[in-house]
Amino acid sequence: MTDPALLPPVLQAARILGTWLAQQERPRPARTMAEFKDVFDAVDTPAAALLHQHLDPLLPGVPWAEDLYARPLPAGELWVVDVMDGAVQYLQGLPQWSISITLVQDREPVATVLHSPLLGESYTAARGHGAHRNGAPITPSDKQDPAVALLATSQPPFIAAQPEAATAAGRSLSALLPLVGAVRNLGPTSWQIADTAAGRIDAFWQYGRDDENLLGPTLIAREAGTLVTDTTGTPWQAGSDSFLAAPPALHQQVLTLIAPR
Template sequence: MTANHFPQAHTSDNELLEPMQAATHAVARFLNGAVVQTPAATTWGDFAQRFDALDKPAADLLREHLSPLRPQAAWGEEMETELPASGEVWVVDALDGAVQFLQDMPYWSISVTLVRDRRPVATVLHSPLRAETYTAAAGHGAHRNGRPIQPSLKTDLKISLLGTSQPPTIAAEPEAIAGAGRSLSAVLPFAGAVRNLGPTSWQIADTAAGRIDAFWEYGVDDSNLLGAALVAAEAGALVTDLACRPWQAGASSFLAAPAQLHDQLLKILNTSATP
């Protein structure tokens, strides 16, 4: 994937949020009208066919709405995004949580992020079934349905709800598989509960809003993490890798947490890093 440089005169990142929301709402109308086939697919071919029948027209709708906003931006799609060193790219997932959607479960959403020079600058995450939308633009804070959000105020891991997940390509990352297993074993004795509640991006946005107290993941997962990382950072959470470096695209680990929980989790996760 290549990207062209964006023009100097353009709508600001914050002003893009409204038409980005309109794009996700158009996709929501399409997906809300879709009939989930039952029983669930029993072969990969059947699953892929059902997924493509929904994802392709939904992605086309996003392209139709977003391309005029940044005509020079490249187009990235989930699991195929290779970010260029410079320029703008739309990183989108028209059906984030497709596995759940096709199982007739409610844990899915729509994700749209504008990335510039490998950094997210504007993002919209929309959950049609919850009628909720997370938005963030660099330097303008993070919001849910137009209201500012902030991370959890908890200080005690024993009463904390933590989230974790895995990248869709984790089978190709044996170190991430091992890290995920070790970290879960390390965290469980200290946490109130650990859950995987659907799309990675939405779980991190819920962490930004204090519904989930912290979230971690092993593996490279740029397409799911870019927009969510912006929401979390703009809400005031610490967003790092597990070496406590600011998270950036290409990192092999991720942690989003309020400051008072971040250090506690980082120590536990790093203790688990050595087999």
């Protein structure tokens, strides 16, 4: 099955899972980390099982990536999946969550689907075939002045394990806040990058290694014509320790603004 041909059945699988998740009764928010793990597993385990039923037959034998925060992305073909992207929001009863499914070949994303059941929207992209929202092509913002730009940012899960990323995030936020129109964190990292590719957000940056959340939307952003690099201007790749997605007219300006001084 070619990469573009994968998108319709993968999107259908994401919609089935999204409907199931939206119908679940939200538990009471966890009061401790132990409770959070129990609450999370109670949703994540059956959600993953449901998605396996629909995803695995498409490419028999292709594994799901596991524990990308603890080891480098392996070579070969694999699925990078987040069945509850924005789990914290989902479990808190907030609407900013989605489903993320990406096929990766030799550490490069080749097909991806992001689906938000509450918004009724889906982003899709296949390598060399453009990026779309609900079937319509997307393009990034054409703004030229950071002073009127809406920027977004986030952080990897378990950022305490990457203290240098937390430090850089604080420094960059302090540098940008006085010079741009606004900075927001609007939910899942992947969805915010896709919204950047579609021009709803003007640029997105983040510090820290976060392959699981960055691989899929990187494909969407690049296919839409967005520049995707690390914060030194080097093309982003799996394992990079920083990330910036911005349209050509803003990319270098944002790089300059967040550069250490």
